[in-house]
Amino acid sequence: MPELPEVETIKNQLAPHLTGRTFKSIKIYDTRPLGNLSEKEFGRRLTGQKITGLSRCGKYILIHLSGGSALVVHLRMTGSLLWNPRSAEPFTRAEFFFENKGRLVFTDIRRFGTLSIVEDTCKIKDRLGIDPLDTCFTPQALQKLLSGRKSPVKAVLLEQELIAGIGNMYADEALFAARIHPAIPAQSLSTGEVKRLHKAIQDVLKKAIRNKGASVRNYRCPDGQAGRAHEEFCVAHRGGEPCPRCGTAIARAVIRQRGTYYCPSCQPV
DNA sequence: CCCGGAACCTGAAGGC
DNA sequence: TGCCTTCAGGTTCCGG
Numbered sequence: 001m002p003e004l005p006e007v008e009t010i011k012n013q014l015a016p017h018l019t020g021r022t023f024k025s026i027k028i029y030d031t032r033p034l035g036n037l038s039e040k041e042f043g044r045r046l047t048g049q050k051i052t053g054l055s056r057c058g059k060y061i062l063i064h065l066s067g068g069s070a071l072v073v074h075l076r077m078t079g080s081l082l083w084n085p086r087s088a089e090p091f092t093r094a095e096f097f098f099e100n101k102g103r104l105v106f107t108d109i110r111r112f113g114t115l116s117i118v119e120d121t122c123k124i125k126d127r128l129g130i131d132p133l134d135t136c137f138t139p140q141a142l143q144k145l146l147s148g149r150k151s152p153v154k155a156v157l158l159e160q161e162l163i164a165g166i167g168n169m170y171a172d173e174a175l176f177a178a179r180i181h182p183a184i185p186a187q188s189l190s191t192g193e194v195k196r197l198h199k200a201i202q203d204v205l206k207k208a209i210r211n212k213g214a215s216v217r218n219y220r221c222p223d224g225q226a227g228r229a230h231e232e233f234c235v236a237h238r239g240g241e242p243c244p245r246c247g248t249a250i251a252r253a254v255i256r257q258r259g260t261y262y263c264p265s266c267q268p269v
Numbered sequence: 270c271c272c273g274g275a276a277c278c279t280g281a282a283g284g285c
Numbered sequence: 286t287g288c289c290t291t292c293a294g295g296t297t298c299c300g301g
């Protein structure tokens with residue numbers, strides 16, 4: 001499940017392959033990712049455009065084009081972007097061909113992912129909250145986002161309009177690292193807890209980026225390889241296993257329809 | 270504004 | 286073996 005570290009890894013790996021290349025043709029096998037845009041229009045707005053660079057905005061990948069617009073990819077749950085895969089990839093929804101060879105393949109088992117072309121990339125950024133790795137994400141900024149909210153702290157961490165990039169796995173990991181129970185109301189965190197949570201979020205995300213993301217299920221890097229971040233997960237997807245800190249069995253609860261893993265002893269209510 | 274639940278999808282895994 | 290249920294979770298939409 002691509003979250004910030006996975007999307008960052010994909011962007012970093014694709015950038016050297018894609019920057020400077022020009023779209024030659026596009027093949028669409030499933031129009032669902034395009035939304036309202038027709039296949040014809042999608043192809044028309046891409047072909048002949050040169051890629052000037054890549055960036056990440058929350059969980060969105062922005063492929064910037066010479067004309068000023070951008071191809072915006074959201075992988076949602078099961079999407080992958082693969083560079084020059086050797087064999088035919090199952091669940092291929094779109095293929096992008098470039099001049100002077102080169103092929104980018106978009107696969108997506110569950111068809112939640114989206115491909116769009118955006119003229120003004122600021123519109124993406126405007127809809128999203130603070131990037132947790134940005135310098136303006138301070139303990140004070142986090143405190144402000146949590147204040148006045150009765151929702152479970154985990155639910156607030158998942159709000160992309162507040163903080164952009166944290167998903168289910170890293171919310172659980174960050175709350176464990178900060179020793180905070182995921183269900184407690186966001187507004188009831190002490191200043192000390194907010195400080196711990198702020199540091200935990202940054203530590204967990206940075207470490208996962210170093211490990212090239214987590215491949216719990218379907219995630220793959222553009223080179224087809226799996227990430228290694230999940231090997232160092234303490235609680236996420238580890239229900240029943242011993243807590244690495246105290247040995248207590250990791251518990252599973254459901255918060256906002258999301259599977260939530262935590263240590264009942266290290267993260268008391 | 271705040272909050273929580275349904276819907277969108279499909280394959281893997283586990284139970285009986 | 287085979288059928289049925291549950292699980293996975295990013296985002297949008299809707300109702301209270």
